Amino acid sequence: MARGRKPGKRAHKxxxxxxxxxxxxxxxxxAGNNEQKMNKLIRLxxxxxxxxTTISELAQMLETPKKEEEKEE
Numbered sequence: 001m002a003r004g005r006k007p008g009k010r011a012h013k014x015x016x017x018x019x020x021x022x023x024x025x026x027x028x029x030x031a032g033n034n035e036q037k038m039n040k041l042i043r044l045x046x047x048x049x050x051x052x053t054t055i056s057e058l059a060q061m062l063e064t065p066k067k068e069e070e071k072e073e
Contacts, residue, residue: 017042 019027031038050058 027041028035028038031041
């Protein structure tokens with residue numbers, strides 16, 4: 001009999017990320033052609049960026065594309 005997962009929330013959430021093909025192959029090469037190492041590298045880059053960024057800077061990153069789109073119209 002299959003037991004399945006225990007009820008409750010998962011400890012980690014999965015996020016899918018779209019990368020330009022050129023950037024993907026650069027990171028993939030740095031990671032030694034290993035998908036798991038590349039995922040770890042991406043995770044470390046994101047974590048480091050979050051450590052060095054304030055909440056207001058993160059909020060500003062979200063607002064910037066909207067303003068640029070409005071100026072183009």
